[in-house]
Amino acid sequence: MREGLLEIFQETYRALRPASSIPELKIEFFAFANVNNTIRLRNGRLLVRLSDLLEGAPDAVLRAIAHILLAKIYRLPIDRGQAARYRKYVASHEIVRKTHLVRQMRGRKRLLSARGHFYDLEAIFEELNTRFFHGLMARPRLSWSPTKTRRILGHYDPAHNAIIISRIFDHPAMPRYVLEYVLYHEMLHLKHPVRMRGSRRCVHSAEFQEEEKRFPRVAEAEGFLKRL
Ligand SMILES: [Zn+2]
Numbered sequence: 739m740r741e742g743l744l745e746i747f748q749e750t751y752r753a754l755r756p757a758s759s760i761p762e763l764k765i766e767f768f769a770f771a772n773v774n775n776t777i778r779l780r781n782g783r784l785l786v787r788l789s790d791l792l793e794g795a796p797d798a799v800l801r802a803i804a805h806i807l808l809a810k811i812y813r814l815p816i817d818r819g820q821a822a823r824y825r826k827y828v829a830s831h832e833i834v835r836k837t838h839l840v841r842q843m844r845g846r847k848r849l850l851s852a853r854g855h856f857y858d859l860e861a862i863f864e865e866l867n868t869r870f871f872h873g874l875m876a877r878p879r880l881s882w883s884p885t886k887t888r889r890i891l892g893h894y895d896p897a898h899n900a901i902i903i904s905r906i907f908d909h910p911a912m913p914r915y916v917l918e919y920v921l922y923h924e925m926l927h928l929k930h931p932v933r934m935r936g937s938r939r940c941v942h943s944a945e946f947q948e949e950e951k952r953f954p955r956v957a958e959a960e961g962f963l964k965r966l
Pocket of ligand 1: 923927941942
């Protein structure tokens with residue numbers, strides 16, 4: 739674990755709940771498909787999972803996310819400054835990370851293909867298109883990522899109308915429904931473009947999330963992705 743992270747959470751806890759003793763804390767970094775941070779209270783123990791996107795974040799950003807998560811679980815008001823600090827970091831870094839992948843893809847001399855060794859993205863796209871979108875979705879460029887990245891499982895690049903899926907899914911041991919779920923998520927990005935809500939980018943809107951739940955075995959797929 740990153741040095742000082744536990745202390746950051748403990749100090750934040752003390753500031754938020756000065757009268758209560760600090761529970762045992764377990765903090766892990768996770769390669770979520772998207773920026774995601776979770777907190778749970780189990781048997782008096784706090785379990786925190788942070789997106790690996792925050793692994794290299796400055797202390798101030800980690801303090802912000804500690805504040806947000808702890809305030810959330812204890813139903814305390816979230817400080818606006820902390821919320822803004824966190825959002826700003828994530829917005830800029832998510833873009834950097836995705837830009838890197840797209841650049842990597844374009845920098846390749848050979849043309850990347852939708853056809854992998856085991857799975858054909860175009861065939862799966864058309865199947866999902868029929869199952870969930872009445873076959874109405876225009877097919878974007880589809881490509882496997884050049885490397886087996888775990889950092890980005892899938893990405894929709896609106897500028898180039900392309901969906902890129904990590905090559906780790908092109909494997910015989912990979913259940914098809916997991917790949918379908920990742921591609922389905924990116925297809926929803928095509929259907930629900932990023933909106934601005936005030937100064938905030940709304941990437942996974944309520945409608946997006948509602949529609950994502952229509953995928954059968956969504957919990958199972960999420961569980962599989964978390965263990966990747
Ligand atoms: Zn997404």
